[in-house]
Amino acid sequence: MRFSFYIAKRYLFSKSSNNAINIITVIAATGVVVGAMSLFIVLSGFSGLKDFSLQFSSVFDSDLKVFPENGKIIQITPKQENQLNEIAGIVAYSKIIEERVFLTFKGKNFIANIKGVDRHFQSVNSIDSTLIVGGWMQNPNESVVGNEISRILSLGVYDYSDLLDVYVPKPGTGQITDPNQAFNKTKVVVSGIYHVNEELNSKYVFTSLDLAKNLLAYSDEEFSSIEIKLTPETNEEELIAQLGNILNQPLIFKNRLQQNDALYKMLNTENLAVYLIFTLVLIIAVFNIIASIIMIILDKKHNIKTLKHLGSTIQEIRRIFYIQGVFMTVLGGVLGIILGIIIVLLQLQFDLIMITSTLPYPIKLEFTNVLIVLITIFVLGVLASKIAASRVKNSLIS
Numbered sequence: 094m095r096f097s098f099y100i101a102k103r104y105l106f107s108k109s110s111n112n113a114i115n116i117i118t119v120i121a122a123t124g125v126v127v128g129a130m131s132l133f134i135v136l137s138g139f140s141g142l143k144d145f146s147l148q149f150s151s152v153f154d155s156d157l158k159v160f161p162e163n164g165k166i167i168q169i170t171p172k173q174e175n176q177l178n179e180i181a182g183i184v185a186y187s188k189i190i191e192e193r194v195f196l197t198f199k200g201k202n203f204i205a206n207i208k209g210v211d212r213h214f215q216s217v218n219s220i221d222s223t224l225i226v227g228g229w230m231q232n233p234n235e236s237v238v239g240n241e242i243s244r245i246l247s248l249g250v251y252d253y254s255d256l257l258d259v260y261v262p263k264p265g266t267g268q269i270t271d272p273n274q275a276f277n278k279t280k281v282v283v284s285g286i287y288h289v290n291e292e293l294n295s296k297y298v299f300t301s302l303d304l305a306k307n308l309l310a311y312s313d314e315e316f317s318s319i320e321i322k323l324t325p326e327t328n329e330e331e332l333i334a335q336l337g338n339i340l341n342q343p344l345i346f347k348n349r350l351q352q353n354d355a356l357y358k359m360l361n362t363e364n365l366a367v368y369l370i371f372t373l374v375l376i377i378a379v380f381n382i383i384a385s386i387i388m389i390i391l392d393k394k395h396n397i398k399t400l401k402h403l404g405s406t407i408q409e410i411r412r413i414f415y416i417q418g419v420f421m422t423v424l425g426g427v428l429g430i431i432l433g434i435i436i437v438l439l440q441l442q443f444d445l446i447m448i449t450s451t452l453p454y455p456i457k458l459e460f461t462n463v464l465i466v467l468i469t470i471f472v473l474g475v476l477a478s479k480i481a482a483s484r485v486k487n488s489l490i491s
Contacts, residue, residue: 097409100400101416104389114388121385122425124378129429129466130436132371136462137437139364141455146360147353149289153297154352155187155217155320157329159336162343165192166315169340176339182327185216190305191317195260195276196298198246205242207259208297209305217322220287220299226250227285233301235284241295243286256280259298261308279308372469379422379473386418386481397485411482418478419471426470430463 109115161167169188177186190209196202215221220237221229227250230237236257238248248257260276281300288294306313323332333346350357390397397410437458439445444453 096405097412097416100413101420104393104413104417105420109389109392111392114385114392117388118385118421121378121381122421124381125375125422125425125470126429126432128371128375128378129426129470130433131429132368132375132469133430133433133462133466134436135367135371136364136465137433137456137458138454139360139367140457140459140462143360143364144457145455146356149293151349151353152219152223152289153293154349156323156349157321157332158347158352159319159321159340160345160347161318162345165317166311167318167340167344168314168342169316169319170314173339177336180332180335180339182324182332184322184324185213186319186321187211187214187217188302188316189214189318189320190302190309190311190315192261192305192309194298194308196242196246197258197260198248199255201246203242203245203295205239205298206296207261207300207305207308209300209302211302214320217320223287223289224285225288227283230284230299230301232284233304234281235301236281237285237287237299238283239294239297240286240288241291242298243283245295248283248286250283250285253282256282257298259300259308264310277308277310279304368465375469376473379470379477382418382421382474382477383481385421386414386478387484389417390414390481390484407485407487411485413482414485415478415482418481419474422470422474422477426467426474429470430466433466434458434463 109118159167177183188211190207192207193204194207195204215229224237225240226243227237238257242248246257257280259279259281263275263277281298281304305311306315323329329348336346337344400410401407437456440454440456441458446454448454
């Protein structure tokens with residue numbers, strides 16, 4: 094093994110007498126460097142885009158959210174609330190009432206979700222950071238709406254001359270005889286407008302918990318969900334077990350990742366697709382190493398005969414060119430990653446590429462991406478080198 098390693102190292106850093114082989118080797122090595130660098134930069138770009146996309150939706154997501162497994166209502170008694178307050182891993186929690194509602198303002202209509210929240214909601218979610226006009230609710234009859242809802246309904250803030258009408262169907266069964274009696278209705282004034290993204294901007298109307306409770310005819314112990322903020326060191330599984338014992342009803346628990354499972358799946362699928370596409374490009378670049386190694390084998394045919402006469406076996410000679418191929422790909426991959434890291438750091442420091450005049454292209458330096466590229470390069474290099482080294486046969490020597 095030492096013998097094969099020594100000869101492979103000599104062949105790797107020595108020039109061939111044939112200038113064409115030197116050019117082919119340089120081109121093959123350059124392809125590996127550029128391929129590895131491109132793959133790393135693309136993966137870093139997608140990591141940045143992933144964080145950039147999730148940072149907006151995560152404003153609306155708590156560390157843990159509790160839903161009823163059946164129906165729409167969670168029952169929480171005052172005794173259970175006291176027990177929740179005693180759990181060490183909970184920083185704050187907010188009781189939520191949520192339902193689809195019909196909005197109307199000056200003859201314009203829209204369907205959205207009313208989200209009644211209690212006074213602890215701002216301790217659980219950083220909703221204040223999304224407000225672009227006005228402020229958070231201070232009075233029971235105030236509301237905060239999304240920017241898209243505001244645009245569609247032509248809503249302004251603190252317009253007491255024209256209030257926003259909110260309708261929700263009354264619970265019950267049977268035939269409706271009087272349409273005017275089919276809905277519960279309330280009027281609210283808009284105190285603030287939030288902006289996150291197009292989907293969320295058209296989804297929510299935030300109101301006080303009491304207003305939503307009266308509108309939907311919920312009792313004092315009935316809620317749609319509970320949103321919880323946890324301490325960083327909290328064991329999520331243990332906390333969920335505690336909550337299940339306290340609330341004692343069929344429940345569904347979702348952490349921040351699970352609340353955005355569709356978005357995570359979409360981003361991960363796109364990331365995988367781009368990885369496979371750029372890996373295909375890298376395969377083409379790495380397999381140029383096969384041609385380079387085969388050319389070197391033909392160029393070193395006389396040396397191979399000498400090694401054979403000195404007692405080297407075919408397997409040992411093959412191992413020489415196998416090791417040389419692995420060296421070429423791994424060294425090229427490492428150099429490509431180093432160049433990629435430099436480019437990523439330059440983008441992070443100097444904002445070389447901009448999406449808009451004020452928004453740099455998001456990118457993130459992650460060790461995971463370095464590992465992915467290294468493993469990809471190593472696997473492809475081993476396969477390519479194995480194929481190239483197999484060209485050393487007795488017929489070539491004879």
